[in-house]
Amino acid sequence: MFPPSIQKLIDSFAKLPGVGKKTAQHYAYFLLRSHRTIARDLSDALRSIEQGITLCRQCQMxxxxxxxxxxxxxxxxxxxxxxxxxxxxxxxxxxxxxxxxxxxxxxxxxxxxxxxxxxxxxxxxxxxxxxxxxxxxxxxxxxxxxxxxxxxxxxxxxxxxxxxxxxxxxxxxxxxxxxxxxxxxxxxxxxxxxxxxxx
Incomplete structure (x- = not known):
């Protein structure tokens, strides 16, 4: 039904706790119809988490x-x-x-x-x-x-x-x-x- 790239985005959102298929579709649709900076900011934030966030060696925060x-x-x-x-x-x-x-x-x-x-x-x-x-x-x-x-x-x-x-x-x-x-x-x-x- 959706192009593969959009379906991949929906599937990714659906992996989040408390997010079902319908909500995931709404999130994807929101990103597609909103200003590109929102998607870019989200992408940058996810990338920085992946590359720079770790656990504190003392308290595990x-x-x-x-x-x-x-x-x-x-x-x-x-x-x-x-x-x-x-x-x-x-x-x-x-x-x-x-x-x-x-x-x-x-x-x-x-x-x-x-x-x-x-x-x-x-x-x-x-x-x-x-x-x-x-x-x-x-x-x-x-x-x-x-x-x-x-x-x-x-x-x-x-x-x-x-x-x-x-x-x-x-x-x-x-x-x-x-x-x-x-x-x-x-x-x-x-x-x-x-x-x-x-x-």
Missing amino acids: LCDGALCGTCMNPKRDQRTICVVEQIFDLEAIEKSKEYTGVYHVLHGRISPLDKIAPEDLKIKELIDRVKKLSGEIEIILATNPSNEGEATAIYIQKLLAPFNLKITRIATGIPVGADLEYADEVTLGRAIKGRQKYD
Whole structure:
């Protein structure tokens, strides 16, 4: 029905999460009928992501250098590490303006049903990072309050137990089964402030 180049564009859009065939067609049609600079800007942005974006070697956040801005910021407490499942969770906590430490992004959570094992996450990198730190260290486990998030937090807590760290879990107030990225700033701020020791 469509020329091959347009069908390829539609198929590419349809691979995005939450984008079905109809929406992909609408996106392609929008690009075709809009000013060429929009398509060029999109193409340039995609190319720069492909060529220049990497993971921060310390916290596993997306960045365009060896370290992200948060890890390089001298005002951030490098010995307080908030462990989150996804980059969106980090962004949500930052919006609360209650947290001054650094982060560690796991890029997922343990989920046997989805065939996601601990080895598939950035847990080893967290352990390696903790080994390099000295002084009083706090690890805040800010995985989502779902079964998988709890399992991930428990797994990490057991791995970190021999290091004699302060391990806390964000306070409740975030509904069970909810994702952090959808929580409001006030709720997240209170959850960070009210974190508890995780035994």
